[in-house]
Amino acid sequence: MLSRTLLAAASLAFACAASAQEPIRVGAFLSVTGPAAFLGDPEQKTLELYVEKLNAAGGVLGRKLQLIAYDSAGDAEKARAFTKRLIEQDNVDFIVGGSTTGETMAVVPLIEQAGMPFISLAGAVVIVEPVKKWVFKTPHSDRQACERIFVDMKARGTTKIALISGPGGFDKSMRAQCMGVAKNYGIEILADEAYGAGDTDMTAQLSKIKNTAGVQAVLNCGFGQGPAIVTKNYKQLGISQPFYQSHGVASKGYIQLAGDAAEGVRLPAAALLVAETLPDSDPQKKVVLGYKREYEARFKSDVSTFGGHAYDGLMIAVEALKKAGSTDKAKVRDAIESVRGLMGTAGAFNFSPTDHVGLDVSGLRMLEIRKGDWTLAK
Amino acid sequence: MSAQLVQFLLTGLTVGAIYALVALGFAIIYNASHVINFAQGEFVMIGGMAAASFVEAGLPLPLAALLAVAGAMLVGLALEKLAVEPARGAPVVTLIIITIGASILLRGLASLVWDKKIHALPAFSGETPLNLGGATLLPQSLWVLGATVLTVALLWWFFNRTLTGKAILAVSHNRLAAQLMGISVRRVLLVSFGLSAALGALAGVLIAPISFTSWDIGVMLGLKGFAAAILGGMGSGPGAIVGGLALGLIESLGAGYVSSAYKDVFAFVIILAALIFLPDGLAGRRRATERV
Numbered sequence: 001m002l003s004r005t006l007l008a009a010a011s012l013a014f015a016c017a018a019s020a021q022e023p024i025r026v027g028a029f030l031s032v033t034g035p036a037a038f039l040g041d042p043e044q045k046t047l048e049l050y051v052e053k054l055n056a057a058g059g060v061l062g063r064k065l066q067l068i069a070y071d072s073a074g075d076a077e078k079a080r081a082f083t084k085r086l087i088e089q090d091n092v093d094f095i096v097g098g099s100t101t102g103e104t105m106a107v108v109p110l111i112e113q114a115g116m117p118f119i120s121l122a123g124a125v126v127i128v129e130p131v132k133k134w135v136f137k138t139p140h141s142d143r144q145a146c147e148r149i150f151v152d153m154k155a156r157g158t159t160k161i162a163l164i165s166g167p168g169g170f171d172k173s174m175r176a177q178c179m180g181v182a183k184n185y186g187i188e189i190l191a192d193e194a195y196g197a198g199d200t201d202m203t204a205q206l207s208k209i210k211n212t213a214g215v216q217a218v219l220n221c222g223f224g225q226g227p228a229i230v231t232k233n234y235k236q237l238g239i240s241q242p243f244y245q246s247h248g249v250a251s252k253g254y255i256q257l258a259g260d261a262a263e264g265v266r267l268p269a270a271a272l273l274v275a276e277t278l279p280d281s282d283p284q285k286k287v288v289l290g291y292k293r294e295y296e297a298r299f300k301s302d303v304s305t306f307g308g309h310a311y312d313g314l315m316i317a318v319e320a321l322k323k324a325g326s327t328d329k330a331k332v333r334d335a336i337e338s339v340r341g342l343m344g345t346a347g348a349f350n351f352s353p354t355d356h357v358g359l360d361v362s363g364l365r366m367l368e369i370r371k372g373d374w375t376l377a378k
Numbered sequence: 379m380s381a382q383l384v385q386f387l388l389t390g391l392t393v394g395a396i397y398a399l400v401a402l403g404f405a406i407i408y409n410a411s412h413v414i415n416f417a418q419g420e421f422v423m424i425g426g427m428a429a430a431s432f433v434e435a436g437l438p439l440p441l442a443a444l445l446a447v448a449g450a451m452l453v454g455l456a457l458e459k460l461a462v463e464p465a466r467g468a469p470v471v472t473l474i475i476i477t478i479g480a481s482i483l484l485r486g487l488a489s490l491v492w493d494k495k496i497h498a499l500p501a502f503s504g505e506t507p508l509n510l511g512g513a514t515l516l517p518q519s520l521w522v523l524g525a526t527v528l529t530v531a532l533l534w535w536f537f538n539r540t541l542t543g544k545a546i547l548a549v550s551h552n553r554l555a556a557q558l559m560g561i562s563v564r565r566v567l568l569v570s571f572g573l574s575a576a577l578g579a580l581a582g583v584l585i586a587p588i589s590f591t592s593w594d595i596g597v598m599l600g601l602k603g604f605a606a607a608i609l610g611g612m613g614s615g616p617g618a619i620v621g622g623l624a625l626g627l628i629e630s631l632g633a634g635y636v637s638s639a640y641k642d643v644f645a646f647v648i649i650l651a652a653l654i655f656l657p658d659g660l661a662g663r664r665r666a667t668e669r670v
Contacts, residue, residue, distance in 0.1 A: 033494030073494070167639070194639040198598055200589025201393060204634040204641075207385045225496050225590060232588075236507045237385075237514050257498055257590065260505065 023066035024059075024327055026051060026314070027092030029082040029107075030121075031099040034073035035197075035224040038253035039099040042307030043121055044069055045299050047096065050314050053294075060321050068092060072103055074224075079103035080110065087114045093327040096313040098122050099306070100223075102169035108135055117320070117333045119313040121306065123223075123248060124173035128356040136336055136356045138312040139305070140270075140346060140364050142174035142221075143181060145247050148268035148364040149219060150178075150185035152377070158216045158242070162191035162209040164202070164230060165221035174221040174246055190215055195226060202226075203233045210239050217241050223248025228257035235261035242266060247364070251304035255372055266377055268364045270305045272345045273374040284363065287343045308345030315344060316351075381512025386634040387627065388510065392519040392588070394626020395526040396422075399581035400603025401610065401618035402533070403574035408613045409550035410563075410570035413473045417457060417481035418578055419600020420488070424450045425579025426591030427488060430497035439500060447579040453484070454575025458568050466567075481596065488593040499586035522584045529580065530619060537615070546570055550613070598642070605645045608652045 028047055031040035051067045059065060068090050070082040079098065086092045087110065094117040098104035101124040108127075111118045111134050118135050120127050125141035140148075153161065161182075165175040175192075182189055191212040193205035209218060218234070218241055220227050227249045234243055243265050245254075250269040255262045271278055275288040291311050292303045319342055320335035321327065339358070342349045347363020368377040400418055407415040425446050432442030461480050465473060502521045507514040537543035548556040549566045557563055581599075582591065602625060610621025625645060633641040 033489070035496075037495050196639055196641055198595075199641060200585070201389055201630075202638075203389045204386055204630055205638045207382050207634065208638075211382050225592075228496075229589065232505075235505070236516055238507060238509075253495075257496060259498070 021063070023064045024061070024321065025090060025092040026065055026067045026317070027083075027086035027090060027095040028067065028069040028097040029072045029079050029086065029095070029103070030069060030097050030310075031074040031103065032071040034075065036074040036100050038251040038304065039121075039223065039306040040071070040074075042251070042295075042304045043097075043099055043310035044071075046295060046307040046310040047314060049295065049298055050311060054318065060318050061325070061327075069097075072097075072099075074100055074103065076102050076106035080106050083107040083110050087111075087116055092116070093329070094118070094317050094332060096121070096310065096317060100168065100170060101127065101173060104135075104137075105169060108132060111135060115329055115333075117317070117329055117336060119317060119336070121309040121313055123170045123246075125177060126169075126173055131354055131356050134333060136316070136351065136358075138309045138316065138344065138346060138349075138357070138359075140247065140268075140359050140361070141177075141357055142170065142246065143177040144359070144361050144364060145268045146174065146178040146181055147185075148361055148366065149244050149246075149266075150182065150187055151361075152266065152268075152366045153187060153217060153244075154185045156242075159186055160188045160190050160214050161217045161219055162193070162212060162215045163189055163219050163221065164193040164195070164205055164209065166195055166224075166226040167197045168223065170246075170248060171222045171226075174248075178219065178221065195230070197226075199226065200229060201233065202230045203237060206230070206233050206237050206239065210237055215241060217244060219244045219246075221246050221248075225257070228254055231258040231265060232261045247305060250367075251306060252302040253304070255369060262369045262372070265369045267367055267369075269367050269374070270308055270346045270363060271365050272303060272305055272308045273367060274365065274376050275303075277376060284343065284345075284347065288345050291345055305345070312344035312346055312349070316342060316349060382634070384511050385513035386630045388513055388515050388519065390627035390630030391623060392516075392522050392626070393629065394606075394623035395522050396581045396585045396599070396622070397603050397606040397625050398619045398622025399526060399529065399577050399584075400599060401607035401622045402530075402615060403577045404604060404607040405613055405615055405618040406546070406570045406574045406577070408607075410546055410566050411462070411473070412470050413462070413477065414604070414612070415571075415574065416474065416477045416600060416604070417484060417596075418574060418603060419596035419598070420481050420484040421450050421454060421575040421578025421596075422582035422585075422599050422603075423488060423591065423593065423596035424453055424484070424575075425582030426499070426586040426595070427492050427497065427582075427593065428579075429583045430499050430586060430591055431492055433499060434497070439502065443583045446583055447576050450579030450582075451572045451576045454571040454573075454578075455568060457575075458571035462567065462571070463564065466564075481600070485594060485596060492593060494593050496590050496592045497586070498590050499583070501587040516588060518584075518587045522588075525580065525584055529577065533615065542566075542569060602645045605649045605652075609648055609656075 030043045051065045055064045072079040096119045098120040101122040104120040104122040120137040125143045127137050165171040195202050245267040271284045272288040275292045278285045295303045323335035324331035339351045347359045349358040351358040366377040367374045403418045428446035429442045501518045503517045545561045606621040606625040610617030629644050632644045
């Protein structure tokens with residue numbers, strides 16, 4: 001009788017200990033390969049690096065973190081399949097992922113149905129507008145990027161521009177957002193061209209823009225390979241007007257592909273890319289410099305804002321876990337919404353029930369590419 | 379306006395030359411075996427990716443290009459030896475399906491041997507654009523056009539002045555008669571696959587500086603080369619060249635004057651139109667369309 005009780009007590013104690021040791025499962029689906037590889041690859045590396053560091057420091061809530069990451073290759077179908085697997089088979093506690101808008105939007109129904117806290121790493125404002133209960137995001141939205149670009153254009157006296165955009169979800173969303181807010185900055189859009197997925201030559205579209213009278217600047221809404229080719233064609237055609245890109249190209253991969261043609265291109269991007277040149281008084285400097293140094297030391301390659309988005313996503317989730325004190329999904333979700341003043345690589349995050357991106361435009365700096373490197377635009 | 383037209387024409391000719399090289403590859407294999415080799419696009423990919431990886435490893439560009447073309451040729455020979463020859467008694471449709479399977483295999487191998495990222499080759503002679511009557515032309519485009527003209531001339535000499543070339547033509551006209559005359563059809567097939575692979579790889583190396591290369595560019599390029607070959611008349615060399623250039627021009631002018639978002643549509647509309655109205659293509663010779 002006693003031995004049975006002892007056995008029962010021992011197994012109960014063992015079970016408690018076992019569940020206390022059970023890791024916190026971090027799910028992720030990222031575009032590590034494919035057309036959005038320079039988004040997903042640094043994102044995965046960042047998540048791996050920081051899960052390791054957090055575990056080395058003792059984990060979160062006394063438990064280790066376990067990263068379960070899949071490569072969705074920029075494909076919305078694969079993203080859905082992997083998200084389903086993460087939710088149903090891998091039983092993750094939250095998901096940080098969705099490198100592209102298209103993939104993120106494709107999995108939203110699954111997320112909502114499962115009640116899974118999800119922090120997206122994609123750009124379009126449609127992800128958080130209208131606010132979806134379980135969906136948050138870390139990059140600045142495309143509308144904020146448009147606004148930052150228009151502020152810069154207005155300061156330089158530019159009033160008439162041309163747009164060129166690609167076929168992706170982010171491209172189309174940013175284009176729509178820019179067209180929507182242009183009037184607020186006194187900007188008129190004279191031409192609006194589009195290119196397709198996998199297009200290898202955009203001289204036809206740029207030629208039409210070149211021949212549109214009165215265009216003072218050109219804005220390319222896109223990410224991945226397309227903008228690199230547009231940039232090369234831009235130089236080839238000898239178009240002298242200032243050329244703006246979106247934060248979708250904020251990676252050295254873009255500069256490598258576009259080569260010399262990237263010289264002088266302007267884009268809004270997080271301070272992360274110019275971390276060393278920030279003044280010491282800049283509130284972002286500590287966090288962005290710390291991340292930049294750790295990432296570059298570990299992976300021997302340049303940091304990109306996309307890895308920064310993943311860092312922000314993970315840190316927000318960890319903060320929420322600590323606030324909630326458990327991995328209960330509803331509690332974690334509520335905790336994310338209550339995160340205030342958390343400094344990330346993109347800026348200070350202040351979430352609320354009506355704001356699931358939590359950033360304001362101040363974290364976006366206008367950068368210019370000079371000699372193959374990022375500099376703060378004057 | 380006319381400067382813009384010249385721009386579209388120049389772009390169309392450059393892209394068209396690439397399609398022409400790919401279409402020639404289709405034509406050569408089709409002539410030797412009545413097989414439409416749907417792995418043709420993958421040879422283009424192998425040429426570009428191999429050259430890019432050799433350059434990244436530090437080799438000088440000309441050597442990298444040469445090795446890439448040679449490597450693709452070996453892949454073509456291996457494809458023939460391992461996939462097509464063992465099935466040589468099978469109906470042509472079976473062989474075509476085998477080439478589709480081979481293309482999927484080659485794509486998968488490419489993503490493992492290299493990676494899935496986008497790669498660029500340095501331009502052969504710099505990137506300073508040349509001015510031509512208000513339009514600009516990249517020096518690389520001149521390389522593409524020049525190399526295509528040279529290749530076409532060499533091929534003409536090969537098919538009309540060398541014994542192996544004439545043997546290939548003989549097989550395409552009448553396989554039985556050629557065999558009776560002592561021509562080894564097996565060797566002819568091997569040579570035609572190797573030659574087509576080399577042509578595809580050459581196209582890949584030429585276009586990589588302009589439009590980048592990655593593991594999956596073979597699909598679209600193969601399909602467009604196929605459209606060009608159908609347009610010009612499957613199996614006809616001159617038809618392939620005319621079809622390629624025509625397709626490039628139609629695409630460029632269509633993107634410029636009709637709609638830039640639907641550029642790819644033109645190639646596929648052409649396949650449909652050609653199959654419906656001009657089944658023998660512009661050069662009107664072979665009945666390839668029965669197979670399709």
